[in-house]
Structure formats: C-alpha cells, structure tokens
Amino acid sequence: xxxxxxxxxxxxxxxxxxxxxxxxxxxxxxxxxxxxxxxxxxxxxxxxxxxxxxxxxxxxxxxxxxxxxxxxxxxxxxxxxxxxxxxxxxxxxxxxxxxxxxxxxxxxxxxxxxxxxxxxxxxxxxxxxxxxxxxxxxxxxxxxxxxxxxxxxxxxxxxxxxxxxxxxxxxxxxxxxxxxxxxxxxxxxxxxxxxx
Amino acid sequence: xxxxxxxxxxxxxxxxxxxxxxxxxxxxxxxxxxxxxxxxxxxxxxxxxxxxxxxxxxxxxxxxxxxxxxxxxxxxxxxxxxxxxxxxx
Numbered sequence: 001x002x003x004x005x006x007x008x009x010x011x012x013x014x015x016x017x018x019x020x021x022x023x024x025x026x027x028x029x030x031x032x033x034x035x036x037x038x039x040x041x042x043x044x045x046x047x048x049x050x051x052x053x054x055x056x057x058x059x060x061x062x063x064x065x066x067x068x069x070x071x072x073x074x075x076x077x078x079x080x081x082x083x084x085x086x087x088x089x090x091x092x093x094x095x096x097x098x099x100x101x102x103x104x105x106x107x108x109x110x111x112x113x114x115x116x117x118x119x120x121x122x123x124x125x126x127x128x129x130x131x132x133x134x135x136x137x138x139x140x141x142x143x144x145x146x147x148x149x150x151x152x153x154x155x156x157x158x159x160x161x162x163x164x165x166x167x168x169x170x171x172x173x174x175x176x177x178x179x180x181x182x183x184x185x186x187x188x189x190x191x192x193x194x195x196x
Numbered sequence: 197x198x199x200x201x202x203x204x205x206x207x208x209x210x211x212x213x214x215x216x217x218x219x220x221x222x223x224x225x226x227x228x229x230x231x232x233x234x235x236x237x238x239x240x241x242x243x244x245x246x247x248x249x250x251x252x253x254x255x256x257x258x259x260x261x262x263x264x265x266x267x268x269x270x271x272x273x274x275x276x277x278x279x280x281x282x283x284x285x
Contacts, residue, residue, distance in 0.1 A: 016234045019266045028261035030240050 001026060001065045002045045007035045008057035014048070023047040042068055098136065099129055099162045106154065106169045113151045118168060121148050133159060141166075217247040217281075224275050227254055230268045235261075243271050250281025 006014065015028065015036075023044035029037045038048065045061075052059040064072055074081050101122060103115050122128070125144050127136065138157040145155045145166070156167035220228040229245055229252065236251055237244035238261060243254040259273035 012235045012238050015238075015264070019234070019264065022266070025264035026262065028238065028264055030238065030260075033239075036238075 001039055002042065002068055003037060003039050003062040003064070004045060004048065004059055005031065005035055005037050005062055006048065006052060006057060006059045008052075008055070009034060011036050014051055014055070014057065017051055018044065018047045021047040021051075037062065042071070095162060096134070097130055097132055097162065098127075098159065098164045101127065101129060101164045101166065103166045103168065106156075106167050112170060113149065113168070118145075118166065121145060122166065124148075127164065136164070215248050217245075217249070217252055219252070219278055219280075221275070221278070225272060227271045227275055227278060228268065229254070229271065232267060232269065235264075235269075240273070245269070247281050252281055253279040255279070 008014070011034075015025070015038075018025075023040060025038050025040045025044060027037075027039040031037050038044075040048065049059060051057075101119065103118050105115075122141075122145070125141065125148070127141060136159065138159060141157045142155045145157070145168075146152055151171050152168045153171045154167070154169040156165075158165050215231065217232060218228075218230040220230070222228075232245040232247055232252065234246040235243075236246050238259075240259050241255065241257060243259055243261065245252050245254075254271045254275055255277045256271075256273050256275040259271055259275070262270040262272050264270075
C-alpha cells in the first residue's frame with residue numbers, strides 16, 4: 001500500500017482520469033480544499049504520478065506499507081536480495097563440511113596417546129578439517145581408528161553440526177602392564193632393602 | 197404482433213441491465229455506490245458521483261471514499277442523506 005498526498009485543483013478529475021487508467025484506490029480522504037490523501041497500490045501510484053507530472057500537480061509519497069514497501073526496498077537496494085541468497089547458499093555449503101575435530105579422552109587412567117597423535121591418525125585416515133560430511137562414515141572411522149592403534153579400548157565418533165567429536169578411551173591392557181611394572185619395581189625395591 | 201405487458205412482479209428485472217446506479221447503505225456509516233461513471237465532487241460534507249441519468253449526491257460529515265473502482269465506490273462517514281438523480285421520463 002502506498003499513501004500519497006496530492007495537492008492541486010480539480011482533484012476529482014485527476015482521480016477520475018486515474019480510474020479510467022485502471023487505478024484503484026483503497027481510500028481517499030480530503031485534507032483541505034486543495035489536497036487529498038490517497039491509499040493505493042503500485043499501479044494506482046504510477047497512474048496518479050504520471051497524471052500529476054503531466055498536469056504539473058504536486059504529489060508526495062507519505063508512506064509505503066506491506067509487500068509494496070518490501071518490493072520498493074528490494075528495488076532501491078537491489079544488492080540486498082542477491083546478498084541474502086548468496087549468504088544462504090554459502091551457509092548451506094559451509095554446513096556440508098566438517099570444520100572442527102574435537103578429541104576427548106574418556107578415562108581417568110593415564111593416557112599413552114596424545115591428542116596430536118590421534119589427530120595424526122585421523123589425518124592419515126583422511127579425516128581433516130574442511131572435509132565433506134558425506135565422505136565421512138563414523139562407523140568405519142571408529143573401526144579404522146580402533147584398528148590403527150591398540151592403545152584404545154573404545155573409540156567413538158559422531159558428527160554434531162560442523163564438528164566431529166572423537167571420544168577415545170585408553171586400553172585396559174596398557175593399564176595392567178603399567179601396574180605389573182609398578183609391582184615389579186616395588187618388589188625389586190623390597191629385595192634391595194632386605195639385602196641391605 | 198401482440199404487445200405483451202410485462203408482469204408487475206418482474207419489474208425489478210429492469211435493474212439487472214447493470215446500467216442503473218445502485219446504492220447499498222449499511223446503517224448510516226457506509227454506502228456502496230455501484231454503476232457510477234465518475235466522481236464529480238468530493239468534500240468531507242458531500243460526495244457527488246456521475247450516473248447514467250444524472251448525478252447522485254451523498255451528504256454527511258467526515259465523508260471518505262473507500263475501495264474506489266472505476267464503477268463502484270464506498271462512501272464512509274456520517275451519512276445524512278442520499279439524493280438520487282431525477283429520472284427523466
């Protein structure tokens with residue numbers, strides 16, 4: 001809806017001529033003897049504006065509302081719509097890839113493998129930031145990562161948005177060997193102390 | 197050929213030709229005027245529209261025109277009276 005104020009004489013004739021051109025007015029209100037405020041659509045506005053220019057009458061757009069206002073804004077700032085579309089496309093493409101790989105160790109036990117080593121393992125499997133989500137099968141990744149090292153008792157992988165969450169738990173076997181080493185060390189210490 | 201007289205009950209059918217001006221009033225605040233042929237005068241106190249048989253006037257206060265089309269419009273406001281054009285015989 002476009003609201004415009006038209007000033008001049010013989011305004012009824014102007015409205016009549018605009019109606020003959022197919023214009024439609026939602027509302028016409030007098031604003032003094034020489035002015036009317038007209039609510040119309042784009043077609044009516046064009047017809048009135050053309051007549052006003054032809055007969056040298058003053059007109060001004062008071063306000064625009066609704067889809068018409070949106071259309072005029074889009075016309076005035078024509079880069080806005082392509083910009084929004086481009087943004088949407090880029091956002092879609094952006095969300096189709098994995099941009100972060102988070103690794104967490106799910107155990108209180110001392111970890112033999114560092115995060116950097118896990119990242120290297122993932123990189124050797126082709127899992128790097130920027131890869132496409134569709135190229136990643138988390139089930140296969142879990143199996144591959146488990147097979148890659150015996151250090152893990154559990155490997156979990158899931159995709160959350162643009163993040164790949166890898167959860168690893170250190171192997172229990174390694175813990176046992178560490179314990180036996182500790183025991184052996186302590187028994188040697190005892191033997192040494194008794195010999196003294 | 198015998199000249200048949202139209203029954204009195206069908207007299208209203210004349211109106212279906214679509215050439216007669218038609219005014220539909222909703223209370224005293226709104227009047228739909230159909231089949232007009234143009235706006236002759238518009239002020240908050242008087243709306244004068246051209247009809248095939250003259251000019252139809254709507255008198256009142258704070259009158260506004262709504263939904264103005266080429267052949268129909270609504271006069272809104274405090275309508276005091278509607279003056280029909282006198283049909284010429």
